[in-house]
Amino acid sequence: MSARSREAPRPVESAPGYGDVEDALAALARLDLFRDLTEEELDRIAAVASLERIPQDRVVPRAQADDRAFYFVVKGKVAFAEFSPGTVPRGPVNPKKRATPLMQVAKKNVALFDVGDFFANDHVERVKSDDGVKNEAALYTCVPVVLLKLPRKAMDEILASVPKIREAIDVRAEESYYRQSFLKLEGRGEVFDFYLKEGFEYAQAIKIIQTDKCIDCDECVKACEDRHGIARIERFGPQIGLVQFTLNCRTCEDARCITPCNFDAIGYDDRAQEVIVYDNCVGCTLCAKACPHEAIRMVDIVQSEQEGEKARPGTVVAEGEKASKKKKPKRIANKCDHCLGYEDMACISACPTGAIIQIDPRALFRRDGGYIERAERYFDPAPFEQGYSHVARTQGDTLMRILFALAGALVLACTWEYFARKLEPELSLWRWLIGVIEGPAVAKSLVLEYTAVSGMGRWMGYIGAVMMIGSALYTLRLHVPGIRGIGSSKTWFDFHVVFGLAGPMLALLHTDLDIFQWYWVAWLWWAVFIVVITGLVGRFLYTAIPRAELATEKDKRTLDRGIQEVADQWSSLTQSANIIQHFLKAQDKQEQVVPKESSMGLLGLMVYLVVSETRRIRAGYALRFGALGGMKNARLRKTAIKLMARRAAVERRTQILGVARRLLARWRAFHIAVSIVMLLMLIAHSAISIWALGL
16 A cells, blocks of 8 residues: 555645635635626625634634624634533633644534535524533634635625525535434434544544454554654554544644744655654654644654664664663654655554554545435444444455465365265265366276375375464564565465464364374374464454444443433432432442453453452442432332443443453463464474375
8 A cells, every 4th residue: 555545535625724715706716606606796795705714723703793694614624512611712822832622622523514614603602412411512613714704684685686696505504404414313423523523624644443353463563663763653542433543643734733843843745745754853842742643752762873874863762771872862753654755554564454554534434525415424333333344345355265265165175075085985076086087997996095194184184284384474474573574464364364274174184083092193183273263262352342342332322321311300300419420429339440461360350250240239239229219209210220230230341341352462372372382293293294104
């Protein structure tokens, strides 16, 4: 994959900056709503319109009594959001003070207005949130925007006298209605809010990890460190559903990191379409502080002499060791440049399962403009609930499927031949093949026998051994630098999986199914069996645990909504303490700190499960006969207890899944250790067999 590839190019209107929009007439010419008008009609509208330029992270002023108007977005994006009371910025922003982006300050983002959309500046001041609290509401700018302002009175006159404008406005309003309607469907509002809060609206290139495909090998980070001297990517960024976002540069449209630099040490390369940190960085940290997504880190590097030339900053890292007096560490900004100048991106090429990819956020979140004919795709949660590769049909498993087909055919043919020779020689595939090539008489004269040390049985052993050694080479490749750069990690992993399943099947046939004897060759097959089982179980768990965590999170949100509804009903019937407060107190009593990975083994996990279940039962009784015992409405009390018991069970399930995920690292280490033992035994057995019997 090329470092410069993009899945969905941005429209021209969304480019950063707004200096090329000179006046209202130029703005009208840029908007689809007004492009079909005559020059006379455009001049007439431009005479009553005006331009307003608002920097990023500013609240759009609310209309005063005599200032009601419509605003058309010429450039940038404007969002509408709910804010907790008292959190909406009121005064001017101090440019020298680091400010949190308003999209992250907002409690819930509700709507987004893109280029060509319009809104009125007399929107509501307060809205009732899902938790029953009335929050403040405000419009704010996500990036620098240019707005075309039309006073409401002038707009009404234009709509009445220019039918083409009224028709276009009606279509755009209907599209906006569809967008808002679809955002109210299950899961879409949460996806939309996440999209804005994490700043993906102004990102142009993001890296994601598909957690249902990731095996926690950390090869992406290692490959980045090998190429650049220090890792420029952090795996554990924000997550929604089955998609985890890495912490690395997103090539933001507004590039907030560039402006604070006083030394021109960071800039945007138009040709490369990339934000680049230059060699004259002095380590002032201003760019890192300006980035709201932790994509720039300050690191210590040591410049070394290589063939008389200075090494590129960042190639030699002073990490974990003290630099000599002659090599004084230099502190510089370090960020991902998407492997600019290379044919590929190291992290993506190193991933053995194809779990990490780079994509335009619009393609991932299906932010296609929300047109009526495509509105069902608008912030569809399917990529996060089912897996992006599954929804987009970009699994990248073609090679593995071909290998599975070929290996499966070989194993099936060998299995058929084995049982044919044992039970019914006339059904032998080998006899049929010889008959086709040399004639029926030669085929009939064949004596078909099967033993583990001669003929077909022996060759099954050789082929199976080659497959298992080839499968084990994937593990060696991860730890032997000399072969790490040969081929792609994905190809090696595909062979590892297919050969790791087909090889043991042929080895089983090679033993003539005699695997229950107490000699070391039988032990070899059981070592192979353990490797296969641990690999299959581990791969299943790496896929199943993220999906279980997603299902648990959905259950938690559903139960929280139910508990809130019960709380609202109870609040209308009594003046006593809120039901949620009682529930939270009960939760505090039953929840315990999950043991750390270092102190948690299989036995520890079993003890933890028993203890947590006991505490859950005790907390349930405390709720029933204590906190909720005074609730007069029996039906309401029963519903509340049921919801809270299920909520406690879901919380416990979340903790168990977290422990299980940490234990997977040990499971993988065990799988690798047994694989190495199996490989050594296999090599010894093959060498002895070849020496004793002759090839």
